[in-house]
Amino acid sequence: MNRSNHPGNVLIGVFPLPSLVVVICTAYFLQSCGERPRYEEPRSPEASMSTFEFADPAITAQVFATEPQVIDPVSMEFDEEGNAWVVGMLDAYKPDSVKGRGRIVRLADTDADGRADTAIVFADSLREATSVLPWQGGLLVTAAPHILYFRDNDGDGLAEQRDTLFTGFFNRNEEAQITNLRFGVDNWIYANNNGQAGDIAFPKGKDTARLSVKGWDFRFRLDKGLFEAASLAMDGAGHRFYTQNTDHISQVVISKRYLDRNPFLPKSLRRSTLNISEHDPLMFQRTPAPWWRAERTRQRNRKSRENGLPEKEFADGHFTGGSGGTMYTGSLLPETYYGSVFTGDVAGNLVHRDILKDIDSPYRRAVRGPLEKDREFMATTDSWVRPASFTEGPDGSLFMIDMYRQHIETPLSIPADLQVGMDFNAGDRHGRIYRIVAKGSPALQLKPLKLRSLSTQELLGMLAHQSQWWRLTAQRLLLDRQDRSIVAAARTMCLSHPKPHARLHALYVLEGLDTVDDGILRALLKDKDPDLREHALLLAEGRKGLLPDILPLVDDPSGRVAYQAALSIGSYAGPEVRTALQRILLHNIASPWYRMAVLSAPVGSTVEMLELFMAEKSFLDAQNEGRDSFVREIVSVIRDRADAVETARLRSILSSPAWKGPAALRDTALSMLQKGN
Numbered sequence: 001m002n003r004s005n006h007p008g009n010v011l012i013g014v015f016p017l018p019s020l021v022v023v024i025c026t027a028y029f030l031q032s033c034g035e036r037p038r039y040e041e042p043r044s045p046e047a048s049m050s051t052f053e054f055a056d057p058a059i060t061a062q063v064f065a066t067e068p069q070v071i072d073p074v075s076m077e078f079d080e081e082g083n084a085w086v087v088g089m090l091d092a093y094k095p096d097s098v099k100g101r102g103r104i105v106r107l108a109d110t111d112a113d114g115r116a117d118t119a120i121v122f123a124d125s126l127r128e129a130t131s132v133l134p135w136q137g138g139l140l141v142t143a144a145p146h147i148l149y150f151r152d153n154d155g156d157g158l159a160e161q162r163d164t165l166f167t168g169f170f171n172r173n174e175e176a177q178i179t180n181l182r183f184g185v186d187n188w189i190y191a192n193n194n195g196q197a198g199d200i201a202f203p204k205g206k207d208t209a210r211l212s213v214k215g216w217d218f219r220f221r222l223d224k225g226l227f228e229a230a231s232l233a234m235d236g237a238g239h240r241f242y243t244q245n246t247d248h249i250s251q252v253v254i255s256k257r258y259l260d261r262n263p264f265l266p267k268s269l270r271r272s273t274l275n276i277s278e279h280d281p282l283m284f285q286r287t288p289a290p291w292w293r294a295e296r297t298r299q300r301n302r303k304s305r306e307n308g309l310p311e312k313e314f315a316d317g318h319f320t321g322g323s324g325g326t327m328y329t330g331s332l333l334p335e336t337y338y339g340s341v342f343t344g345d346v347a348g349n350l351v352h353r354d355i356l357k358d359i360d361s362p363y364r365r366a367v368r369g370p371l372e373k374d375r376e377f378m379a380t381t382d383s384w385v386r387p388a389s390f391t392e393g394p395d396g397s398l399f400m401i402d403m404y405r406q407h408i409e410t411p412l413s414i415p416a417d418l419q420v421g422m423d424f425n426a427g428d429r430h431g432r433i434y435r436i437v438a439k440g441s442p443a444l445q446l447k448p449l450k451l452r453s454l455s456t457q458e459l460l461g462m463l464a465h466q467s468q469w470w471r472l473t474a475q476r477l478l479l480d481r482q483d484r485s486i487v488a489a490a491r492t493m494c495l496s497h498p499k500p501h502a503r504l505h506a507l508y509v510l511e512g513l514d515t516v517d518d519g520i521l522r523a524l525l526k527d528k529d530p531d532l533r534e535h536a537l538l539l540a541e542g543r544k545g546l547l548p549d550i551l552p553l554v555d556d557p558s559g560r561v562a563y564q565a566a567l568s569i570g571s572y573a574g575p576e577v578r579t580a581l582q583r584i585l586l587h588n589i590a591s592p593w594y595r596m597a598v599l600s601a602p603v604g605s606t607v608e609m610l611e612l613f614m615a616e617k618s619f620l621d622a623q624n625e626g627r628d629s630f631v632r633e634i635v636s637v638i639r640d641r642a643d644a645v646e647t648a649r650l651r652s653i654l655s656s657p658a659w660k661g662p663a664a665l666r667d668t669a670l671s672m673l674q675k676g677n
Contacts, residue, residue, distance in 0.1 A: 023271045038291040038421050039406055040383050045432050048404075051382045053286060055371040058334060061378075062435040064399060064444065065116035067109055070431040073401045074388045075179075079134035080473050082394060082449035083107075085122065087141075088431065102126035104139065104150070106157070107446070114444040116433075123150045123159045128171065133181035133189065135222070136480055137452075142178045144171035145198070147220075154273065164203055166220065166227065168210065172194030178218065180389075183476055185238040185504060186305055186511050188219045188540075190230065192242060197483035202227055215241075216256055223479060223512065230256055237504065239364075239560075241325060241341065242273070248283075248322035248343050249354050249366045250275045253593055254600075258567050262600045264621050264640040266633050269596040277354065279364045281318045285348035286379040290317035290407070292418040321347030321408065324389035326672075329468040330396035332437040341366070342377065342398060344387025351387050351400065353377035362593050363420045363562035378436075384427060392469050393435075395444060402432040460490060463509070466504035475505050477499075479512040488648050489514050494520060500529035507535060518545055525549045530558035537561070537568045547572050554584040564593060570601025582612050586619060590626035595633060605637040607649050614653070620660050628665050635669045 020398035043051075045066045052061050065086070066075075075087040083106050090101040103124040107116035122139070129143040138151030138161065147166040150159035169178040170193070180192040197214040202225075213229045220227035240252040250273045259270055289297070297315035304311050325343040341354040353376075354366035369377075386403040393399055405427030411419060435444055449471060451459070462474035478486070487510065495508035507524065510516045516539055524536035525546070537553060540546045566584045569577050581598045588594035598604040610631070613619045619627060636649050653659070654670050 010076055014497065033361070039426075041381055042384050042404070042406070048380070048385060048432070049434065050253045051380045051385075052378055053375075053380065054378050055369075055375045056334070056377075058438055059378075060437065060439045061400070062437065062444070063115055063432065064435045065433040066433075067432075069107060069116050069119040069431050070105070070433055071429060072403055072405075072427075073431040073433060074403060075131040076389075076391050076399060076401055076433060077132050077134060078391070078394055078469070079139075080449060080451035080477060082447060084116070084393075084446065085124075085132050085134070085139060086433070087132055089403075090428070091128060092403075092428070094425075098487060100125050100127040102129040102143070104129065104132060104141065104159075104331075109444075109446040112445065114435075116446070122152065122157065123162070130177065130179035131181045131191075133183060135189075135476075139190070140165070140181055142181055144177035145169045147178065147181075147191065160209060165222070166200055166202055166218075168200040169193065169198045171212070171216075183472055184219075185472065185475070185508055186535075187223070187475075187479060187508055188221055188230075190219045190240070190260075192215065193217045194244070200227065223482075226257075235503075237534070241276075241327075243322045243325035245322055245341050246281060246319050247275045247277075248280065248319045248345065248352060249277050249325055249341060253363050254567065254596060258570070258597070258600045261570070261602065262605060263639065264605070264637045265596065265599060266636045269505065269599065269633065271593060274363055279366075279368055283317060283319050283345060283348050283350065283352060283373050284379060285316055285345070285350050286381050287316075287349045287383045287396065290383065292414055292422065293409075295418055296415065306334075316348070319345055319348070319352075321345050322352075324387060326390035326392065326398075327468070328392060328398050329466070330392050330398060331466065332396040332441045333398060334438055336369075340369070342390050344390070344400070346386040346388060346403070349380050349383055349387075350376045350387045351378040358560075360559045362560055362591075366522065384430075392467070393444075394449060394467070394469055394473075396467060397441070397444070398436040398554060400434045400436055402434065403427070404430040404432050440517045449479060453550055456481060456486050456491065456609075460486050460506075460509070462496060463493065463505040464499050468501075470499065471505050475512075478509050482513065484513055484515070487513060491515075491520065495523055500527075500532060503527070503529070504532055504535060507532070511539065518543060521546060522622050523550050525553065530556070530561050530599075532559045533558070534564045537564045541568045541571045544572075549579075551576065551580050554580050563597060565594065566597040567600070570604055573603050577601075578606075578609055578612060581609070582616070585630070586616065589619075589630060590624055592629070595626070595630050599633055600636060605634055607638065607646055607653065610634050610650070611653065614660065628668075631661070631669055632672065635672050639673055 046064050049059045049063060050060050063456055070086050070088060072089045072092050077085050086105050086107060088103050089666050091099045103126060104122045105119040106122050106239045108118040110118055126143050129141055131142045133140040138149055141150060145167055146164050149163040151161040152159050153161055171177055176194040176196055178191050178193050182190045184190055194214050195215045199210040199212055201210050214230035219230040242250055252273050254272050286442045294315045297313045300313050301311040323344045324344050325341050327341050328337055343352045352370055353372060355369055356364045357366050357367050364662050375452055384404050384406055386405055386408050387400050388403045391399050407422055407424050411424060459474045459478050462470050466470050473666045490509045494503050494510060521536050522541045524532050540550055550569055554562055556562040567639050581604045585594055585598050593617050638646055651673055654666050659666050
């Protein structure tokens, strides 16, 4: 969920060797003179864990893996065999001359005590690897500028096969590079690109054209050879959320493809995401600000005062290093935590929890839990703890990946005079992974799962599992197999299983087998579960025979379904579509998201659409900014489209004595056409 689960949000940089020598010598001199060190020394894993303060006394942490098995860990994933794969970013903070020291290891617990004691190197000499995803018996790996595929073909534990799947991603700043691979319920694989520029090539694909991803994230389907820029951890229904430093949780409200269908949308409407937190930017950390940050903040605020400006920078207590947003669907935390989003702040040494609250809107609202009104889910007094990411294990627990470093910021953001005494490599031999569970939970057992040996029918049954890890793993394996013998059973599950999440996963198993027909979608468009209605709308787009079934959903009681209906019917044409768009916008005219949905559709940004509104008395009588904004926005689209006939018709409507709207609004619209602004 992060620019969502983003090891790249761990602020990493390059420290020139001569400067490092000066820093080390200066630090030694200061300490030898008896001055108290400005920065703490590391603790043992057990001592560090003893400083963890949970808001809920029923929660505890257990050590799962530490150095030397894991060093600079930034990501961990479990595969269908129960193997734990860890990405170590060992080239963090290293100059370019020593880049390429990253590695991927498989952890093992040989004495069955619940703690990893062996790390088997699967792939090494990696340059800035940040995340992995199990795929077809191997691993997909983000390592800018590439997305790679590794596989062990001879069973010796080491990957001999190394393929470059995609290349061309930005790779000049580790804190903002491609990362966070996630397999979605819609059968697409998503990766966070942090909006960085890049022209992406798919060397093994049939289409050799490069794709620009500037301003967007990235998604691809290897089963169909598709890849595209996308707006991006996902929840169980595939809604996309992400984390990016100061914005600890934002939601993707509208997909890029809808914005792309109208290149003349005003810039004010060309956004796809929204910060959904009701409590940003405050957090409750237990560690004081490091000396350099406190001093930099003091200096900046002093300069602001001298210039007559208000102080506006904070040294602590505010999100600055949000990372690793992950939704929890396991069973080893109390039931009240199911569906919560856990996010680390690497600068604040804490774990934050959000509850996603449904509101009458296209998006959700992220709120604090009842035990966390004035504290965090977990905060520590150990300033070295850096919760870079999280993962849910097949055992039902939440794992926290702790990079464990003395400093987590790039030297590029710290004035040189404040770097005295800072060793940016302190911690490059450390790393911890903790298991977060309810007290009294059974001990961890790293045991083989062998899901690949299960029958296709057995995998289909797993789509009803309570844990999303099991559901998505089973769905991914079914996608691999392409076994059409289960179509009938999957169809039955999709239409009649009592659990909505089982019906949803079965739907996308059918989609992966290219067997979704109009009958299934027609039934799901009327399903009692809003997530299924929403996904049925997505898959029904463009199917002409389903338009009569789609149109009523613009009045759906679920705000997310109604919004998706507004987007989906925009792929059709005709007067009934225009009327439906008018109806939904009349009820939601104040929302820029609904105005965006309507105007993104070819039929929604025409002169005919404006005429339809001009004939609506309630629209003309409305006294709100939403109405005026819509008129200005649709005039802007028509003007910039520069169709002479259409523009002349619009000018005639605005100048006609029949105009019943406010005179000031008419004058503004005419001025926009006249001056081209």
